[in-house]
Amino acid sequence: MTGHEVVVVGGGCVGVSTARHLARRGVDVAVVEKEYALAQHQSGRNSGVLHPGFNYEPGTLKARFAVEGTRRMKTYCAERGVPVDECGVLVVAQNDDETDRLYDLKEQADENGAEARIVDGDFLKEREPHAEGVAALHAPGAASVDSRKYVHALAGDAEADGAGFYMGHEVSDATRDGDGWRVRTDKGELDAEYVVNAAGLYADTLARKMGAPTKHRVVPFRGEYYELEPDATDLCRTMIYPTPDPELPFLGVHYTRRTDGKVIVGPNAVLAFGREAYTNRSVSFRELFGTLSYTGFWRLISSRKMLGVAWDELNKSYRKSRFVKAAQRLVPEATADDFARSYAGVRAQLVSPDGELVKQPLVEHAEASTHVLNAVSPGLTCSLPFGEHLANEAEERL
Numbered sequence: 400m401t402g403h404e405v406v407v408v409g410g411g412c413v414g415v416s417t418a419r420h421l422a423r424r425g426v427d428v429a430v431v432e433k434e435y436a437l438a439q440h441q442s443g444r445n446s447g448v449l450h451p452g453f454n455y456e457p458g459t460l461k462a463r464f465a466v467e468g469t470r471r472m473k474t475y476c477a478e479r480g481v482p483v484d485e486c487g488v489l490v491v492a493q494n495d496d497e498t499d500r501l502y503d504l505k506e507q508a509d510e511n512g513a514e515a516r517i518v519d520g521d522f523l524k525e526r527e528p529h530a531e532g533v534a535a536l537h538a539p540g541a542a543s544v545d546s547r548k549y550v551h552a553l554a555g556d557a558e559a560d561g562a563g564f565y566m567g568h569e570v571s572d573a574t575r576d577g578d579g580w581r582v583r584t585d586k587g588e589l590d591a592e593y594v595v596n597a598a599g600l601y602a603d604t605l606a607r608k609m610g611a612p613t614k615h616r617v618v619p620f621r622g623e624y625y626e627l628e629p630d631a632t633d634l635c636r637t638m639i640y641p642t643p644d645p646e647l648p649f650l651g652v653h654y655t656r657r658t659d660g661k662v663i664v665g666p667n668a669v670l671a672f673g674r675e676a677y678t679n680r681s682v683s684f685r686e687l688f689g690t691l692s693y694t695g696f697w698r699l700i701s702s703r704k705m706l707g708v709a710w711d712e713l714n715k716s717y718r719k720s721r722f723v724k725a726a727q728r729l730v731p732e733a734t735a736d737d738f739a740r741s742y743a744g745v746r747a748q749l750v751s752p753d754g755e756l757v758k759q760p761l762v763e764h765a766e767a768s769t770h771v772l773n774a775v776s777p778g779l780t781c782s783l784p785f786g787e788h789l790a791n792e793a794e795e796r797l
């Protein structure tokens with residue numbers, strides 16, 4: 400049996416960033432990942448946007464991590480040759496109410512120290528000739544990044560500093576063994592003095608198996624994307640977002656120019672019938688039962704507003720015309736023929752027993768372990784400071 404000071408479960412951006420920070424300090428750390436490649440779930444199936452911090456409540460951990468994370472990730476990616484396109488984002492308002500909300504975002508940006516300004520429709524047309532709106536918030540610090548290459552770069556650094564990687568090892572559970580842990584995988588056991596659970600969509604399940612007191616549960620929400628056909632990619636030059644609804648955790652269908660030149664449109668947000676259910680035909684009955692038997696889920700969808708949103712999002716999933724209609728709100732010239740189905744990701748949305756969507760990063764500590772229960776979006780943007788924070792916690796508690 401092999402042993403390590405720290406075992407990190409999960410080879411996404413949070414787990415690998417934590418391992419990289421620990422390895423750098425000389426800690427004997429290993430990442431255990433059930434897939435044979437890194438970043439196969441949320442960290443490789445997202446919009447790849449560095450969110451510079453205008454959309455987050457000032458003074459929160461999320462705001463601090465997003466601002467710092469954007470800055471640090473740009474530097475890191477430049478040093479390590481990871482593709483980044485610092486194209487900025489335009490958050491578009493269609494009416495006076497939305498314009499008022501842009502001013503709220505601008506205030507938040509100022510408080511958070513993120514660069515942003517309100518621009519008029521002419522500026523919008525100059526930057527994005529096909530976008531329609533009366534005003535926009537321009538945040539030049541937003542960028543597009545290749546998230547898989549980023550995670551691989553982090554892993555390369557961690558490995559160079561001595562971190563181990565157990566790929567294709569699925570952790571079934573872990574039990575206390577003296578002061579540490581015996582971590583069981585489908586390919587054998589590992590000893591650890593400390594465990595960092597960064598298992599993303601399964602973090603709450605593993606936390607409970609390890610005896611952590613969490614009452615929250617992950618409810619999986621799939622985000623589906625279309626992409627613009629190659630001859631239509633001129634419809635979006637940078638990134639075009641709708642004005643967000645402050646009550647919802649999801650940003651709404653938006654346009655993102657990726658570092659490979661593709662323009663992706665989405666994601667929507669629809670209940671997934673399994674934690675890794677990437678299509679609307681894919682079902683895990685056990686996991687679906689887990690969601691449907693959770694009172695927090697029913698409390699969440701019991702509000703009129705959430706029911707309306709859920710219905711709308713479901714329609715966008717099953718009917719292309721509904722998705723296209725949402726996208727046309729930002730770019731009216733786009734036609735259904737311009738959109739081709741693309742990939743999907745599943746968000747690990749943590750929901751409290753009283754039906755609240757947990758909007759801040761949430762970490763729970765238990766005996767010789769740290770459980771990352773909510774690496775909520777923009778978890779990719781936040782991953783450098785978040786991983787460092789987790790490494791600090793693990794090192795202090797070792």
Ligand SMILES: Cc1cc2nc3c(=O)[nH]c(=O)nc-3n(C[C@H](O)[C@H](O)[C@H](O)COP(=O)(O)OP(=O)(O)OC[C@H]3O[C@@H](n4cnc5c(N)ncnc54)[C@H](O)[C@@H]3O)c2cc1C
Nearest residue numbers: 409411413433442445446448570599622744777778779780
């Ligand atoms: C559709 C979508 C769009 C998004 N867009 C953005 C964006 O534009 N910008 C941004 O900053 N953030 C974005 N996010 C959020 C961001 O992707 C996540 O917050 C982040 O990737 C979470 O990383 P993670 O390491 O916690 O989880 P994951 O990437 O899911 O990693 C967890 C890992 O744990 C492994 N694992 C699970 N169970 C076990 C087990 N039992 N044994 C071993 N391994 C296990 C999994 O295989 C997985 O590799 C988006 C997310 C989604 C889904």
